Amino acid sequence: MTERLKLTNAVIKYSERVIIHDFSLSVNSGEMVFITGSNGSGKSTLIKTIAGLLPLSSGTLERTAKISYVPQLEEADRDFPARVNEIVLTGTQRRGKLLYSQEDKERAKHAMLELGIYELASRQLTTLSGGQLRRVFIARAICGLGDLLLLDEPCAGLDVQAHEILFAVLRKILDDGCAVLMVTHDESDINGIEGARVINIS
Template sequence: MTKTAARPLLTLRNLAFGRGEALSAPISLEVSPGKILTILGSNGRGKTTLLDTIASILHPLSGDICRYARIGFVPQQFSTTLAYSVLDIVLMGRAREIGTFELPKPEDEAAAMKALRRLGLEDLADRDFRRLSGGQQQLVVIARELAGGAELLLLDEPTATLDLKRQETVLSLMESLAARGTGIIFTTHEPLHAGLVADDALLMLPGEKSLYGSADKILTPENLFEAYGVRIDAVAGKGAGRLISDFEIRRGNLPQP
């Protein structure tokens, strides 16, 4: 008996995206349950704009987005002027279950605390969210989406403001979630992180070009040099590896004041 392949959580077909004009040639890709897709590229290539489009914050310029899953979006920054506790923020992820004008039930608080524990944040549950560091705030927002039962997580540079230990925590969490069937799309400027956890990669290149495919085929030194203009001597493989960037530091090239 032939085993039927799982339906993708997300499919993009000839998607053109941007804020007024397209930032890339049309893109086609899909994310299946349990798979991790990384998006890399230098600043201004449209990584965040693409996530905003997938999350329905922006409308596509053309092409199709087929969403077959509950999507959770974790932006680079999330702020509030109100005195919400960390637990309050995470409970916001339960909005679909709680309903309008209803109070959180014990099972909602249990789900929120479970999400905080997964990220080692349970001791911060009663803290004022505004008093946390930027890295801690981003982890809390990840916990919010986990508490809401997201089947596809969109993470915009989830390790950018974290110390090394927290980076390892988030990367390990991605692997753990994927093993349970959650799909993940994350942007990063760290090819090492991409190589460690990603199954597939979308590499945004100059000239509105992009490369998409399995991470081990896309994250090559040649392709990364085209994307960043920096030579990469080694690229990590999924689960283990190392990365050496061959920076060439030149003195005396700054303009005179």
């Protein structure tokens, strides 16, 4: 078992306001961890810090370099002028690679098929529903998947079928050794993965 994430005595602030006080977490390969807590308790702040988008005020963060992150939908720029297949394809990008290989394109296609959005491939993001847009961002994360997947409330707005598809994908990538950290408010998500850990931060 390989450790994919180790956060030790993390303190996270916005200006002088402390949001996360003293938080430690270790996640191994193939492990599923759910983060729960009330609105405003700091779940998104925590996951953004793990993704490397916010700094730690103190404490240490050690993690695999190969991370995929799906932000909370409210933070997605749905007016971005791009087509679904272009957005999904950007998920294959690592370290500023400029050109896409045929293999990248195949992986993007496979991810769209897996998430049931292949028929939306040439649609503009602006024309999608909330649940469709959510699936696009999940497909984007899946096709460039590394060792650690961070999902911030990915199930909000998903219908029953899309939810089942997502959980089938999660079970598969966990079996393949990816670690997954998911923010959720929903008890049925937590029951959807056997052996998952639940951490309440509020």
